[in-house]
Amino acid sequence: MKNTPLLGVNIDHIATLRQARGVDYPDPVAGALLCEQAGADGITLHLREDRRHIQDSDVYRMAKVLTTRMNLEMAVTDEMLAIASDVKPAWVSLVPEKRQEITTEGGLDVIGNAEKIANFIQILQQNGTKVSLFIDPNIEQIDKSIAINADAIEIHTGAYAEVFLTNHRESIEKELQKIRQAVAYAKAKNPNLLVNAGHGLTRENVALIAQIDGIYELNIGHSIIADSVFMGLENAVKAMRQAF
Numbered sequence: 001m002k003n004t005p006l007l008g009v010n011i012d013h014i015a016t017l018r019q020a021r022g023v024d025y026p027d028p029v030a031g032a033l034l035c036e037q038a039g040a041d042g043i044t045l046h047l048r049e050d051r052r053h054i055q056d057s058d059v060y061r062m063a064k065v066l067t068t069r070m071n072l073e074m075a076v077t078d079e080m081l082a083i084a085s086d087v088k089p090a091w092v093s094l095v096p097e098k099r100q101e102i103t104t105e106g107g108l109d110v111i112g113n114a115e116k117i118a119n120f121i122q123i124l125q126q127n128g129t130k131v132s133l134f135i136d137p138n139i140e141q142i143d144k145s146i147a148i149n150a151d152a153i154e155i156h157t158g159a160y161a162e163v164f165l166t167n168h169r170e171s172i173e174k175e176l177q178k179i180r181q182a183v184a185y186a187k188a189k190n191p192n193l194l195v196n197a198g199h200g201l202t203r204e205n206v207a208l209i210a211q212i213d214g215i216y217e218l219n220i221g222h223s224i225i226a227d228s229v230f231m232g233l234e235n236a237v238k239a240m241r242q243a244f
Contacts, residue, residue: 005210006041007241008071008196010221015045015053028054029061031233035224036068038237042091044219046073047080049097056083063087071132071219076113081120088127093154093219094120095134107136107156110144118148125151132196137182142189152194154219155182157209161200176208183214203227203243210244218244 014031018024032043043066045054063070069090074080075097084092094117096108110117110133121131132152135141136159145153160175179197186195197209198219210218220240227236 004244005197005215006217007039007237007244008042008044008198008217008219009035009040009224009237009240010044010046010073010198010219011035011225012044012046012053013222013225015055015058019053028058029065032062032066034233035237036066038234039241040068040237041217042069042071044071044073044093044221046095047083049075049077049079059083059087063089073134076108076117076120081123084124084129085127088129091130091132091152092124093132093134106158107138107141108134110135110141110148114144114148121149125149132194137178139182139185142182142186146186146190146193150193152196152216153186154196154198155179155215156199157197157201158199160209161202161205164205172208176212179209180212183212187214203240206240206243 011028011031014026014028018026035043045059047054047059059072071091071093072084072089073093073095074084076094094108096106124131130151132154133145133150134154134156135145136156142153157179160179163171163175183195186193194216195214196217196219197215201209201218201220202223206218224236224240227239231239
């Protein structure tokens with residue numbers, strides 16, 4: 001019998017609401033603690049270079065109070081490496097980042113940046129932080145991620161989420177099959193590699209992903225925060241887990 005994936009809750013968009021007015025509320029740290037109380041297995045936050053939502057102070061405050069674990073998403077830059085080396089979160093997830101994008105548009109090019117990413121992984125692991133690489137469901141990217149000693153990969157589910165909205169069964173199945181094959185390949189190549197997934201997941205589309213054998217954790221943020229407007233944050237977290 002397969003295990004139900006863990007739920008990592010991304011609280012970035014609590015900070016988005018705060019930054020829209022330049023005030024000190026709502027507090028993403030308080031939101032993270034509510035998510036933990038509601039059953040989140042971990043808290044994810046993305047400290048972007050442009051600081052459009054999460055701020056440095058959020059990262060440091062959160063590191064002191066979380067009772068689960070922090071997954072700090074960040075770009076492969078020296079600035080972010082310095083912050084992560086200081087904070088020493090349980091996990092760092094390396095992601096691609098473009099200044100003008102609305103949200104992360106694709107997976108990390110591990111092949112094209114292998115030397116730099118490998119160096120980041122080594123430094124972070126020496127600090128006691130495990131490292132995940134956010135990649136598309138691509139065999140070559142998986143191979144390179146394993147070769148440079150990543151602790152985990154996170155499969156980008158954005159293409160699946162987009163095609164799910166079309167309600168076109170064949171297209172949905174095609175994207176699902178890419179993710180299934182990627183997960184199965186990664187686990188066969190390195191059984192110790194953790195395989196996570198995330199991006200664009202909602203209560204409506206998450207079940208088909210959660211049913212894929214071999215996925216360790218799903219990281220979900222925007223849809224949970226959106227649901228919380230209508231049902232409250234704790235109920236939104238619980239509803240997402242029930243949708244698995």
